[in-house]
Amino acid sequence: MKLTTALLATSALVVSAGVASAQSMTIVSWGGAYSASQKNAYHDPYSEKTGVEIINDDSSAEAVAKLRAMNEAGNVTWDVVDVVGADAIRLCDEGLAMEIDHDEVLAAAPDGTSASDDFGDLIVSDCFVPQIVYSTTFGYRTDMVPAGVEAPNDICDVFDLETYPGKRALEKRPINNMEWALLCSGVAKEDVYDVLETEDGIAMALAKLDTIKDQTIWWSAGADTPQLLADGEIFMGSTYNGRLFSLIEEQGQPVGMMWDAQVFDLDGWIVPTGLSEERTKQAMDYLFFATDTQRLADQAKYISYGPARASSAPLVGKHASLGIDMAPHMPTDPANAANTFLFNYEWWADYRDDLDAKFQAWLAQ
Amino acid sequence: MTSTSDSSAEQAAASGPMLAADGTPLKKSIARALRMQKLRALALIAPLLIFILVTFIAPIADMLFRSVENQIVSTTLPRTITTLEGWDGSAGEAPGEDVFAALYYDMFVAAEAKEHTKLGTRLNYEQTGISSLFRKSGRKLDDLGKDYQKPFEKAAKDLGDGAAFHALMTGTGPSDSALLESTRARLEALTGDSMAGEIGFAPGAEISALLPLTAAAYADFAVFTARVDGDAPADEDPWEAVYTALAHDLATPGTIEKIASYTGPGAELLQAAADVAPSLPDYRAFFEDVDEDWLDVANWSTIQTYAPNYTSGYFLNAIDMQKTPDGTALRDDDERIYIMLFKRTMFMSLVITFSCILLGYPVAWLLANLPMRTANLLMILVLLPFWTSLLVRTSAWKVMLQQQGVINDVLVWLGLVEDTARLIMINNQLGTIIAMTHILLPFMILPLYSVMQTIPPTYLRAAKSLGATNWTAFWRVYFPQSIPGIGAGSILVFILAIGYYITPEIVGGTTGTFISNRIAYHISSSLNWGLGAALGAILLAAVLLLYWCYDQIVGIDNVKLGG
Amino acid sequence: MAALTPVKPTPASFYVPVVAAAGGFAGIFVGTAQGATLLGLVAGAALLAGIALLLAGALSEKEKAGRWGLFVLMALAGFTLGGLMGGIIGALFGWFFGWFIYWLSTGRYRQKLVPYLTPGQVLWHYTFRVICGAIFVFLITPIIVVMPLSFNAQDFFTFTPEMLRLDPDGFSMKHYDDFFTNSDWQNALWNSLTIAPMATLLSVTFGTLAAIGLSQPHVPYRQAIMAILISPMIVPLIISAAGMYFFYSRIGLQGTYIGVVLAHAALGIPFVIITVTATLVGFDRSLTRAAANMGANPTTTFFRIQMPLILPGVISGGLFAFITSFDEVVVVLFVGSAGQKTLPWQMFTGLREQISPTILAVATILVALSILLLATVEILRRRSERLRGMTPA
Incomplete structure (x- = not known):
């Protein structure tokens, strides 16, 4: 029933795109500069156009948990939720996110390419409307690079305490860290997940991480690494490339960014199941508005995340207040994407619990 | 004493029962007054008691229940579980064809209801890899049915038509209500929604006897379509599983002969299907083809071990153990974490309690021995942190303790510490201990102060005038009298410390976090709610035990708050 | 002296x-x-x-x-x-x-x-005072330290060299500006101001009634009831939060204003019970009997005799309940949703998700508020003791 309602609602919507009603809708996102960019690029123009008041909820980090609880209660209070690709798959699997017919709900590209072709492979789940491409990468203090040594430009520099002494910051979970550790233990990029499946592979990765363990601060929130870098608490640390961009360009901190083996990931929208027909319609209307070619390109004015549509890339312009070209700061820029690492969603869905237990046990030792 | 009551009893016996003003016997009157008083007191308390029970105690009981709850296996794979009962994993053989057949039909419904991945996630906590096994299988289930559906439709186009199939399955004559009811019950358990109500279909008893599997598969389809999707079963094309079931029924010896004599609606369709003479579906080979892990005994053992509706699995996990087919066993070394975390929580709480005693005792002593006005003024210094937002104090400690923070800056400025060798005081145990000692110190000072206020200063003077040294006077006279205060403060601080969450989260790093942080992690990120609840239950038990001790030693009534 | x-x-x-x-x-x-x-x-x-x-x-x-x-x-x-x-x-x-x-x-x-006193004893006397002074410094420094930082012209949590030189350029009111103009903070403030009084009202009403009930001479299962009523203070917050999260979700209260108010009221109740029972300990029961003797009905007795006397306890319990709700972050994180984002929640987000000393500005404002409340409680306490004819103790 849910699926059919959704389809009915969406087809009705395509006919009468742009329902104007003075209501409010709750949009869930990650907070900080990222939410601000969405506010500027999507929410404000949308509110202006339709009069719908948009309430921001920065709960994306707990989206799966909260949606599950809301669904159990049959009282879903969120209308549109911004989640990473992995969470979208999880939510879709559990029936917590609505399946979406991309070509019917979303706008086609200006040249007529259908939405599903325009997004291409980035539609990792039927429930997922991709929005941006981001990378998890390393930032470092340029003023703390030892004299006579060139700035770090290889992922393995993270593990090289001799050339680059100083504290590191890594995320407090196995994802990404294990892959990097294996890459720097001599495992080929394409073999990483096969090796990580074995006990020996896990031991190898943890042994590599052991070499920097006592020099590492483990972060859990996106703001940690930028704050630690700004305070000079660490020499280098992993975080999202958009956070580093704002630290370097907007706040002028002496920090550099490293583009090597950065982990490529996706972020986008889902619509929860269990919404009333009217709210579903509203949500779909918002998605139609917020994910067209121009608006996705607009978001890139405020934050350095790559728009998920192929057709948006040429439209990426200059930063809204700094006036610098944004394209070279995008993770999708060819120069930056020369050596990216592809994150394996499927693999992590299986091994997450197991590796997490091992990783946490290792951390606590 | 005895004689008085004796004599009054004699008096009472002599002059009959003593009477109250209104003429009722005094004893009765007093008893009634007492009862009235009790009732009035209870009536005053009742609203709050009910309020607390509903808003606070019930939620906690509900959460604790999750630590043993495990219905998901038996509601998602009910028929599989039943057939799996006889299987013995120790032989090293995957279960037989009947189990795989049951799994196929259970999975099909579960996949339609999108419940199979939830079970996959649940079982993945116990056995790595089940999550993707279920997800992958869910996607491929249609394939088997399609292989059979095509030849059927080729033989008679109407076999693929919803209305025609509906008529065939409805048949004539009495309907098999038992089948329908059991289907409803099963789907209700699976989805958690009510399946009662008109569904526009009743399986014919005759057809259900003739084609039992098909009737069951179609009933699943019909109930689900009507109650979950909200469509009429007759308008929708049957699920692929129905065709697999039909093939299975037709390949069962004796069915084809019976079909020849069947005359109900759609008899000619059935005959056409029978003429296709499909082979018996090989469910096991199908699942093996999807993923050979389905033949892995370990996966099946896990399903069997976690089949019961209630499990001790989460609790075992919470103490670093696990359920295996041969009973319980310790987890691998590299996965043990919770016992260590519990021990660390206890140890750090003890250290924090001890530092609070160390810092709180002199301050309380000073406050108790200063003139009232000065003491009240100084009391503000104790109460101000107590009243200041926890987050403010925690972030203040972050500002103070970090390597580029205030304390390090001052030390470097004073030249006590080299700029390159700044002290590491945050993101470790030290950071947590310092910040939490600060936060909990008022909880130690206040009870200590109230006890010390009651100790007359003359005792100390008396001891000294009798020749005791300062130390002896303090240690032998004053200190013993202040022990109740230490006890009260310590238990209070300890109880509050072992449940702390925010402060360790912000200043604790990896080595300074508590069990609470792990509970929060399981509840909001890993979504292993059962494990989170089990850890919570253990923590709660520890706290309640301490609470009970507190009640015994101090009495709950004697909790005092500043001011 | x-x-x-x-x-x-x-x-x-x-x-x-x-x-x-x-x-x-x-x-x-x-x-x-x-x-x-x-x-x-x-x-x-x-x-x-x-x-x-x-x-x-x-x-x-x-x-x-x-x-x-x-x-x-x-x-x-x-x-x-x-x-x-x-x-x-x-x-x-x-x-x-x-x-x-x-x-x-x-x-x-x-x-x-x-x-x-011998010179040694005099020395010890003052050494002891110095030690106590150091502990007071430990208690108060963290609170003092955040205040100047809230005037930081930079967006980070550290003292900049300009600040240490007391250069006016190193200071600014921009974080206060941000607090008073940013809609996120203002919404959070508004939510806190609508949730806390409501929660306080509930805890004070129920709590005072129950405290009066509990102070009656013959209450069956007094100990057990008391234990249950105090338990919200004792049970680790994370457990309360998780339990309420699941249970309130089930009954549809998760993410609602009422849900947060009920949760906060439950957390505030122990404070009301404790302070009001403490006031009632010194309450002279003959006063109510005298009132009844002179013909006052129980309601009149309560409002005219008992209430004015225990009022200071009720108010200070209410203040505790208020500050509990106003300060609470763990439970609201779980039970609330964006519509109920309170000040502490916004601060917590500020600490974890975005770098902004605005939270230090808020902190300073809250400390000022605490001092105000503290003064109120102190005045009330003195008044209560005067009313009950006790010497200030």
């Missing part, structure tokens, strides 16, 4: 070494900062010994002038050495040593002590 011991000047052989020792101690720091520890110690000791001789010897009669002179001199010395900040530190040193020298040399330090 009258002097316990007659004040008589002490010999120079006493105060000069003591002041010199203190000077040496201070000199260590100044010296180390300049890279010469030993020199600092010796110079500090010598300097202070000289000053002590001068002040206590030659200027013993002109205490005021002596202290001011030292104060200004040290401030000037500090200023030439280390700018404005150095000047302030120098002034503090000057003030302290001026007071210290006269305090020792005139013998005032024994004024408030019993006369039979």
Whole structure:
């Protein structure tokens, strides 16, 4: 029933795109500069156009948990939720996110390419409307690079305490860290997940991480690494490339960014199941508005995340207040994407619990 | 004493029962007054008691229940579980064809209801890899049915038509209500929604006897379509599983002969299907083809071990153990974490309690021995942190303790510490201990102060005038009298410390976090709610035990708050 | 307080070494900062010994002038050495040593002590006070430290060099501006201001009634009931939060205003119970009997006799309940949703998700609020004791 309602609602919507009603809708996102960019690029123009008041909820980090609880209660209070690709798959699997017919709900590209072709492979789940491409990468203090040594430009520099002494910051979970550790233990990029499946592979990765363990601060929130870098608490640390961009360009901190083996990931929208027909319609209307070619390109004015549509890339312009070209700061820029690492969603869905237990046990030792 | 009551009893016996003003016997009157008083007191308390029970105690009981709850296996794979009962994993053989057949039909419904991945996630906590096994299988289930559906439709186009199939399955004559009811019950358990109500279909008893599997598969389809999707079963094309079931029924010896004599609606369709003479579906080979892990005994053992509706699995996990087919066993070394975390929580709480005693005792002593006005003024210094937002104090400690923070800056400025060798005081145990000692110190000072206020200063003077040294006077006279205060403060601080969450989260790093942080992690990120609840239950038990001790030693009534 | 011991000047052989020792101690720091520890110690000791001789010897009669002179001199010395900040530190040193020298040399330090104490005991007495002082510093410093940081012109949590130089460019009100203009913060403030009073009202109403019930002489299962009512204070917050999260989700209260209010009311109740029962302990029951005797019905008795007397307890319990709700972050994180985002929640987000000292500005405002509330409670407590005819204790 849910699926059919959704389809009915969406087809009705395509006919009468742009329902104007003075209501409010709750949009869930990650907070900080990222939410601000969405506010500027999507929410404000949308509110202006339709009069719908948009309430921001920065709960994306707990989206799966909260949606599950809301669904159990049959009282879903969120209308549109911004989640990473992995969470979208999880939510879709559990029936917590609505399946979406991309070509019917979303706008086609200006040249007529259908939405599903325009997004291409980035539609990792039927429930997922991709929005941006981001990378998890390393930032470092340029003023703390030892004299006579060139700035770090290889992922393995993270593990090289001799050339680059100083504290590191890594995320407090196995994802990404294990892959990097294996890459720097001599495992080929394409073999990483096969090796990580074995006990020996896990031991190898943890042994590599052991070499920097006592020099590492483990972060859990996106703001940690930028704050630690700004305070000079660490020499280098992993975080999202958009956070580093704002630290370097907007706040002028002496920090550099490293583009090597950065982990490529996706972020986008889902619509929860269990919404009333009217709210579903509203949500779909918002998605139609917020994910067209121009608006996705607009978001890139405020934050350095790559728009998920192929057709948006040429439209990426200059930063809204700094006036610098944004394209070279995008993770999708060819120069930056020369050596990216592809994150394996499927693999992590299986091994997450197991590796997490091992990783946490290792951390606590 | 005895004689008085004796004599009054004699008096009472002599002059009959003593009477109250209104003429009722005094004893009765007093008893009634007492009862009235009790009732009035209870009536005053009742609203709050009910309020607390509903808003606070019930939620906690509900959460604790999750630590043993495990219905998901038996509601998602009910028929599989039943057939799996006889299987013995120790032989090293995957279960037989009947189990795989049951799994196929259970999975099909579960996949339609999108419940199979939830079970996959649940079982993945116990056995790595089940999550993707279920997800992958869910996607491929249609394939088997399609292989059979095509030849059927080729033989008679109407076999693929919803209305025609509906008529065939409805048949004539009495309907098999038992089948329908059991289907409803099963789907209700699976989805958690009510399946009662008109569904526009009743399986014919005759057809259900003739084609039992098909009737069951179609009933699943019909109930689900009507109650979950909200469509009429007759308008929708049957699920692929129905065709697999039909093939299975037709390949069962004796069915084809019976079909020849069947005359109900759609008899000619059935005959056409029978003429296709499909082979018996090989469910096991199908699942093996999807993923050979389905033949892995370990996966099946896990399903069997976690089949019961209630499990001790989460609790075992919470103490670093696990359920295996041969009973319980310790987890691998590299996965043990919770016992260590519990021990660390206890140890750090003890250290924090001890530092609070160390810092709180002199301050309380000073406050108790200063003139009232000065003491009240100084009391503000104790109460101000107590009243200041926890987050403010925690972030203040972050500002103070970090390597580029205030304390390090001052030390470097004073030249006590080299700029390159700044002290590491945050993101470790030290950071947590310092910040939490600060936060909990008022909880130690206040009870200590109230006890010390009651100790007359003359005792100390008396001891000294009798020749005791300062130390002896303090240690032998004053200190013993202040022990109740230490006890009260310590238990209070300890109880509050072992449940702390925010402060360790912000200043604790990896080595300074508590069990609470792990509970929060399981509840909001890993979504292993059962494990989170089990850890919570253990923590709660520890706290309640301490609470009970507190009640015994101090009495709950004697909790005092500043001011 | 009258002097316990007659004040008589002490010999120079006493105060000069003591002041010199203190000077040496201070000199260590100044010296180390300049890279010469030993020199600092010796110079500090010598300097202070000289000053002590001068002040206590030659200027013993002109205490005021002596202290001011030292104060200004040290401030000037500090200023030439280390700018404005150095000047302030120098002034503090000057003030302290001026007071210290006269305090020792005139013998005032024994004024408030019993006369039979040995010098060792006097020393211990003051050492103990210094230790206690250090603990008070430990208690209060973190709260003081965040205040100047909230005026940081930068967006980070550290003292910038400009701030340490007391350069006006290093300070700004922008984080306060942000707090008062940013809609996120204003919404959070508004939510806190609508949730906390409602939760307080609920806890105070139910809590006061129950406390009166509990203070009756014959209450069956008193101990058990009390244990249940106090439990929200004892159960670890994370457990309460998780339980409420699941249960309120089930009954549709998760993410609603009512849900958060109920949760906060439950958390505030123990404080009301504790404070009100404490007030009722000193309540003279004959007063209500007298009222009843004179024909007042129970309602009148309650509102006219009992209520005014226990009111201070009720209000201070209410304040506790209010601050509990106003400060609470764990439960609201779980039970609330964006529509109920409270101030602490926004602060928590601020600490974890975005870098902004706005939370320090909020912190400063909240500390000011705490001081205000604290003063209120103190006044109420005094009033209550006066009303109940107890001596202030």
